[in-house]
Amino acid sequence: MNDKFYVTTPIYYPSGRFHIGTAYTTVLADSIKQYHKLKGEESYMLTGTDEHGQKIEKKAKEANKTPKEYVDEMAKMAKELWAKMEIEYDDFIQTTEERHEKIVQKIFDRFMEQGDIYKGEYEGWYCIPCETFFTETQLVDGKCPDCGREVGLMKEESYFFNMKKYANRLLKYYEEHADFIKPEYRKNEMINNFIKPGLEDLCVTRTSFDWGIKVLKDPKHVIYVWLDALTNYITALGYLSEDDQKFKKYWPADLQIVGKDIARFHLIYWPIFLMALDLPLPKTILVHNWIMMKDGKMSKSKGNVIYPEILIERYGLDSVRYFLLREMPVSQDGIFSPEAFVERYNFDLCNDLSNLLNRTVSMVNKYFEGNIPLYNGTPNEVDKDLEEYALSQIEKFDEKWNNYEIATSIQEIWNLVARTNKYIDETMPWALAKEEQTEKLKACMYHLVENLRKIAILIKPFMKDTADNIFRQLGIQEEKMKNWENLKIYDKIENSKVIEKGEPIFMRLKAEEEVEFLKNIMKK
Ligand code: MSP
Numbered sequence: 001m002n003d004k005f006y007v008t009t010p011i012y013y014p015s016g017r018f019h020i021g022t023a024y025t026t027v028l029a030d031s032i033k034q035y036h037k038l039k040g041e042e043s044y045m046l047t048g049t050d051e052h053g054q055k056i057e058k059k060a061k062e063a064n065k066t067p068k069e070y071v072d073e074m075a076k077m078a079k080e081l082w083a084k085m086e087i088e089y090d091d092f093i094q095t096t097e098e099r100h101e102k103i104v105q106k107i108f109d110r111f112m113e114q115g116d117i118y119k120g121e122y123e124g125w126y127c128i129p130c131e132t133f134f135t136e137t138q139l140v141d142g143k144c145p146d147c148g149r150e151v152g153l154m155k156e157e158s159y160f161f162n163m164k165k166y167a168n169r170l171l172k173y174y175e176e177h178a179d180f181i182k183p184e185y186r187k188n189e190m191i192n193n194f195i196k197p198g199l200e201d202l203c204v205t206r207t208s209f210d211w212g213i214k215v216l217k218d219p220k221h222v223i224y225v226w227l228d229a230l231t232n233y234i235t236a237l238g239y240l241s242e243d244d245q246k247f248k249k250y251w252p253a254d255l256q257i258v259g260k261d262i263a264r265f266h267l268i269y270w271p272i273f274l275m276a277l278d279l280p281l282p283k284t285i286l287v288h289n290w291i292m293m294k295d296g297k298m299s300k301s302k303g304n305v306i307y308p309e310i311l312i313e314r315y316g317l318d319s320v321r322y323f324l325l326r327e328m329p330v331s332q333d334g335i336f337s338p339e340a341f342v343e344r345y346n347f348d349l350c351n352d353l354s355n356l357l358n359r360t361v362s363m364v365n366k367y368f369e370g371n372i373p374l375y376n377g378t379p380n381e382v383d384k385d386l387e388e389y390a391l392s393q394i395e396k397f398d399e400k401w402n403n404y405e406i407a408t409s410i411q412e413i414w415n416l417v418a419r420t421n422k423y424i425d426e427t428m429p430w431a432l433a434k435e436e437q438t439e440k441l442k443a444c445m446y447h448l449v450e451n452l453r454k455i456a457i458l459i460k461p462f463m464k465d466t467a468d469n470i471f472r473q474l475g476i477q478e479e480k481m482k483n484w485e486n487l488k489i490y491d492k493i494e495n496s497k498v499i500e501k502g503e504p505i506f507m508r509l510k511a512e513e514e515v516e517f518l519k520n521i522m523k524k
Pocket of ligand 1: 012013050
């Protein structure tokens with residue numbers, strides 16, 4: 001076990017409302033943080049907003065605001081959404097904060113002094129929405145290879161970062177650190193598409209607009225947004241500042257999560273900047289794919305955007321968090337469809353989980369007046385089989401989660417839910433009651449409660465309210481019974497009483513009606 005866990009999300013462009021795709025990374029990061037917290041590690045999560053650059057300047061103008069007014073409002077909006085989604089970040093950085101800007105300037109100066117940055121002239125094609133320069137050959141049909149939009153030819157005096165100098169060192173690092181990039185195929189993409197063909201030096205300043213951090217010694221230049229933005233992961237910790245306690249404690253990051261569109265910046269430029277600063281590299285950079293709609297990317301013009309707030313309001317936060325993590329395989333694109341959402345809700349959450357809890361609570365009430373029977377610790381064949389299954393599922397869950405295969409690790413929990421439901425059919429408690437086989441009936445009730453307790457612990461990192469609700473309905477109050485240490489044993493649940501009347505944690509939805517509802521809100 002580590003003693004600390006530092007996880008970061010990308011810092012978001014504050015250019016509009018966040019849809020469920022944007023919310024995905026943050027839910028993922030928060031859930032991973034909660035998992036480490038559950039294991040007793042000191043976890044720290046950073047998120048924030050990426051507020052400089054031409055795109056933001058333009059957006060602010062359109063909104064009749066100064067750029068700073070505009071970005072502050074957007075950062076507030078982001079924080080409100082994260083609060084609604086119960087994202088427990090430890091720090092939210094805005095790149096227009098002084099604590100960030102000052103350090104970026106220091107870093108830039110250091111790169112100049114070291115000779116990593118030199119002055120030259122840049123001519124290339126620039127895509128404003130992506131804030132990226134491309135060479136002629138990188139364009140696809142004369143358009144931006146990333147977003148497909150028009151690009152403009154730009155020529156200007158610029159500073160360059162000498163990427164070539166670090167290319168071999170980076171390749172060697174990739175080779176020697178198998179956990180650095182996940183999933184592994186992203187590493188091969190970087191090597192084959194960018195490093196092997198020859199890394200270009202990176203243009204790191206602009207003079208044609210103003211909304212950025214100025215180069216101290218040459219203030220007509222502003223620092224390229226990506227050099228500015230990437231360093232947030234260390235400036236937020238106080239790197240090169242008077243108080244660098246957090247930096248000393250948390251750097252290198254244990255996990256940096258990024259979407260596939262920004263993989264190149266994080267897998268090539270970011271490690272090279274860190275090498276140039278003589279700093280250790282993050283342990284893992286996890287590149288996730290995208291949440292798509294049936295007809296491709298989510299976009300306002302297609303009328304297929306879905307915002308998290310509306311889902312949360314109607315279906316509750318936990319079902320949204322569950323859906324995002326369960327439906328997105330991380331290494332492939334996932335699809336949001338109203339049908340898939342309603343199906344997961346009705347089958348996984350309502351039929352499988354909610355019913356298991358409900359049946360258990362009502363049987364403990366019926367057969368033992370709500371008192372959870374004590375376990376004598378000698379399982380019969382059926383119970384033994386169930387215990388072994390549960391323990392092996394916990395192992396599988398843990399292994400997959402630690403490898404950031406989140407969707408499949410959650411599947412392992414639901415396999416346990418299904419197996420526990422099946423156990424009711426196998427043991428037939430109603431028959432045991434009829435035949436007055438009290439010891440067997442006691443063992444059965446005990447195992448149902450105990451498995452539900454384990455399931456609640458396992459889902460706690462991503463469905464906290466549901467986990468708490470399960471503990472409450474089972475009458476489990478002791479904190480130690482809700483934590484990771486007490487997960488792998490069949491423990492004594494002493495003097496516990498389930499609530500008198502179970503409450504469904506998820507109510508079955510009328511599928512057709514809800515699918516219609518979701519389709520309509522997407523159109524709106
Ligand atoms: N500002 C940069 C990041 C700088 S980090 C130093 C940026 N911002 S963004 O707001 O455009 O995107 C933030 C994150 O949201 C990215 O990781 C991006 O991949 C992710 N997503 C945007 N749309 C998404 C989906 N539809 N699905 C999943 N993730 C999505 O890039």
